[in-house]
Amino acid sequence: xxxxxxxxxxxxxxxxxxxxxxxxxxxxxxxxxxxxxxxxxxxxxxxxxxxxxxxxxxxxxxxxxxxxxxxxxxxxxxxxxxxxxxxxxxxxxxxxxxxxxxxxxxxxxxxxxxxxxxxxxxxxxxxxxxxxxxxxxxxxxxxx
Ligand code: RB5
Numbered sequence: 001x002x003x004x005x006x007x008x009x010x011x012x013x014x015x016x017x018x019x020x021x022x023x024x025x026x027x028x029x030x031x032x033x034x035x036x037x038x039x040x041x042x043x044x045x046x047x048x049x050x051x052x053x054x055x056x057x058x059x060x061x062x063x064x065x066x067x068x069x070x071x072x073x074x075x076x077x078x079x080x081x082x083x084x085x086x087x088x089x090x091x092x093x094x095x096x097x098x099x100x101x102x103x104x105x106x107x108x109x110x111x112x113x114x115x116x117x118x119x120x121x122x123x124x125x126x127x128x129x130x131x132x133x134x135x136x137x138x139x140x141x142x143x144x
Contacts (some may be wrong), residue, residue, distance in 0.1 A: 065108070
């Protein structure tokens with residue numbers, strides 16, 4: 001799968017680790033920054049990734065900031081983006097199966113790296129169930 005990944009300074013280390021992990025699993029990963037630990041603004045990186053996702057340059061995305069909150073706010077402003085801040089594997093599974101989340105958000109100051117990896121693994125492998133859930137996610141964007 002072709003994935004996009006981005007973070008702010010707080011999420012930089014976790015982004016790098018998850019990127020390496022995804023690449024080792026055979027995925028192609030486009031890194032939208034940031035590229036260093038100097039303080040920066042999370043909306044700038046959320047916008048870059050969401051624009052690429054909406055343009056179909058990447059199929060799904062991963063965003064990391066300190067809490068995951070700022071990245072979630074910024075990403076979910078974009079119509080068509082369903083960004084899920086996941087704290088455990090159950091949330092990761094449900095965000096895909098029921099909500100067809102196209103962006104996974106992680107908080108590097110909240111979630112340890114082993115848990116983050118587990119969350120990512122479940123999120124990557126879980127398929128959207130469709131059916132009644134498709135009707136519901138269409139309503140999020142005001143379709144029907
Ligand atoms: C950066 O200090 C922090 O505010 C940011 O990473 C994120 O947690 C915002 O929601």
